[in-house]
Amino acid sequence: MSEIFKNIPSIQYEGRDSKNPLAFKFYNANQVILGKPMCEHLPFAMAWWHNLCAAGTDMFGRDTADKSFGTEKGTMEHAKAKVDAGFEFMQKLGIEYFCFHDVDLVPEADNINETNKRLDEITDYILEKMNATGIKCLWGTANMFSNPRFMNGAGSTNSADVFCFAAAQVKKALDLTVKLGGKGYVFWGGREGYETLLNTDMKFEQENIARLMKMAVEYGRSIGFEGDFYIEPKPKEPMKHQYDFDAATAIGFLRQYGLDKDFKMNIEANHATLAGHTFQHDLRVSAINGMLGSIDANQGDLLLGWDTDEFPSNVYDATMCMYEVLKAGGLTGGFNFDSKTRRPSYTVEDMFHAFILGMDTFALGLIKAAEIIEDGRIDSFIEERYSSFKSGIGKKIIEGKTTLSELAKIAEDMGAPALPSSGKQEYLQSIVNQILFSGTVAVK
Numbered sequence: 001m002s003e004i005f006k007n008i009p010s011i012q013y014e015g016r017d018s019k020n021p022l023a024f025k026f027y028n029a030n031q032v033i034l035g036k037p038m039c040e041h042l043p044f045a046m047a048w049w050h051n052l053c054a055a056g057t058d059m060f061g062r063d064t065a066d067k068s069f070g071t072e073k074g075t076m077e078h079a080k081a082k083v084d085a086g087f088e089f090m091q092k093l094g095i096e097y098f099c100f101h102d103v104d105l106v107p108e109a110d111n112i113n114e115t116n117k118r119l120d121e122i123t124d125y126i127l128e129k130m131n132a133t134g135i136k137c138l139w140g141t142a143n144m145f146s147n148p149r150f151m152n153g154a155g156s157t158n159s160a161d162v163f164c165f166a167a168a169q170v171k172k173a174l175d176l177t178v179k180l181g182g183k184g185y186v187f188w189g190g191r192e193g194y195e196t197l198l199n200t201d202m203k204f205e206q207e208n209i210a211r212l213m214k215m216a217v218e219y220g221r222s223i224g225f226e227g228d229f230y231i232e233p234k235p236k237e238p239m240k241h242q243y244d245f246d247a248a249t250a251i252g253f254l255r256q257y258g259l260d261k262d263f264k265m266n267i268e269a270n271h272a273t274l275a276g277h278t279f280q281h282d283l284r285v286s287a288i289n290g291m292l293g294s295i296d297a298n299q300g301d302l303l304l305g306w307d308t309d310e311f312p313s314n315v316y317d318a319t320m321c322m323y324e325v326l327k328a329g330g331l332t333g334g335f336n337f338d339s340k341t342r343r344p345s346y347t348v349e350d351m352f353h354a355f356i357l358g359m360d361t362f363a364l365g366l367i368k369a370a371e372i373i374e375d376g377r378i379d380s381f382i383e384e385r386y387s388s389f390k391s392g393i394g395k396k397i398i399e400g401k402t403t404l405s406e407l408a409k410i411a412e413d414m415g416a417p418a419l420p421s422s423g424k425q426e427y428l429q430s431i432v433n434q435i436l437f438s439g440t441v442a443v444k
């Protein structure tokens with residue numbers, strides 16, 4: 001097999017002063033941060049669909065990038081060329097994982113038996129490459145949103161036949177995830193929602209989604225899948241409303257249907273912002289509920305307001321993300337670049353520049369988040385902020401050793417309470433800026 005990205009060398013770390021566009025400035029895989037090498041803090045993954053399939057098409061225009069890799073698109077030869085390209089790409093960047101949908105791997109046939117045969121063939125080939133390179137599968141999923149049959153959803157569809165088809169795709173995608181040793185299995189409910197409540201039985205649809213997920217857990221466990229199932233929340237797009245609106249909503253759903261032991265969250269930055277939250281918010285909600293599993297690393301554009309899936313460049317957001325991840329003790333999953341180059345960035349170099357940007361952004365985020373933690377001022381401020389609950393009546397409240405009447409009596413006797421201590425937001429923001437821009441990258 002000949003080299004596909006001929007003019008691209010293996011990407012090396014050259015440090016912050018390098019001007020080489022094909023070098024890392026901050027991602028230094030073996031540099032130890034808080035006792036662990038960067039590559040262990042940041043298990044990066046390539047999204048098969050964006051990197052090897054998406055070619056710049058948008059609602060107003062056709063492909064700008066050539067992702068044929070010298071073959072005819074829609075053939076098994078093309079599917080194999082994507083495998084060759086993907087593994088060469090990941091090796092050149094030092095990316096350890098990939099994520100896939102079933103239909104990213106092969107062209108979908110007219111019937112599922114033929115599609116499944118193609119999937120068996122391509123995953124045999126992928127497995128060979130995995131064994132030769134040490135590259136691993138982070139998670140798999142089934143695309144139950146592109147084909148017209150899923151126009152009304154998969155688990156939430158009004159058609160029992162389509163529900164069967166969805167079940168067949170989930171079953172096969174789980175087989176493939178297990179075959180490839182994937183750490184997780186994702187449900188992104190792209191069309192699990194509604195356009196209008198005038199035609200929608202919301203309760204019925206949500207119960208059916210839960211039924212599909214329960215069957216997936218039962219089947220997955222029966223074939224030896226020991227990893228996490230993930231819900232990837234997103235509030236809207238393509239539907240007007242999607243049931244997995246945000247982390248809080250998805251966690252409530254999982255608990256309601258007894259799925260919370262098998263599922264965690266796969267939080268995507270641009271989905272959180274579409275829900276009107278910060279990326280950090282949805283990470284925190286997941287973490288405090290013990291459900292921070294994996295991350296789809298990208299960013300949106302607040303001026304556009306749709307799911308632009310841009311490569312992450314915002315160091316502030318990456319820092320706050322890594323602060324949450326470090327505080328949570330790391331991810332069970334990884335950082336999947338569910339990101340695509342902009343439509344006018346259509347060259348092979350652009351594909352590499354994009355990953356260098358994303359990996360450097362998260363490396364910087366990691367370095368800076370570690371510095372915030374080592375600095376300690378923010379953590380100790382938060383600790384101190386709630387100190388009135390550490391002794392006296394505050395302690396009794398959190399220990400459950402008081403009553404509403406006792407508290408009311410205390411309030412009556414004290415008159416008006418003093419104002420709570422200052423939130424000091426501006427002081428805390430200035431600490432973050434000081435750490436971000438003081439120029440040090442000196443974390444052990």
Ligand code: XUL
Binds near residue numbers: 101232234296307
């Ligand atoms: C869509 C999205 C998906 C999921 C997997 O917004 O993020 O690519 O990550 O289906």
Ligand code: CO
Binds near residue numbers: 188268296338
């Ligand atoms: Co995603």
